[in-house]
Amino acid sequence: MRGAVLLLAVLLAGCGSSRALRPNEGERLPVAPYGATATPTPDDLLTPNPQARPGRSDELLRNSExxxxxxxxLPPR
Structure with missing residues (x-):
């Protein structure tokens, strides 16, 4: 049992990649989106835009009212 858990932990640890993301050999990045002036880089594609991850618009601890x-x-019936 202990060996199976250790094997599973080693296999899961090997799933991650520490290298930068690049397209496979012989393949290119996707074409530029409609209306874009340039093809986005992998970092551009992985960085969420402000609409996808908006910032907070209020500070709850400083705005106590x-x-x-x-x-x-109402209480339950």
Whole structure:
């Protein structure tokens, strides 16, 4: 049992890659998207744009205010 767990851990550790991502030999990157001026690099493709990962627009700890009463917060029947 211990050997199987060790083998599984070694196999999972070998799944990661520490090299930079590149297209396979003889293949090219995808063509530039419609309207783009240049073909994006692999780093450009892996970096999410602000629309995909928006930043926070408020700081909850600095913006503490009393909550107004909630008329729909009723006890169960």
């Amino acid at each position: 009393e909550r107004r009463s909630d008329e729909f917060d």
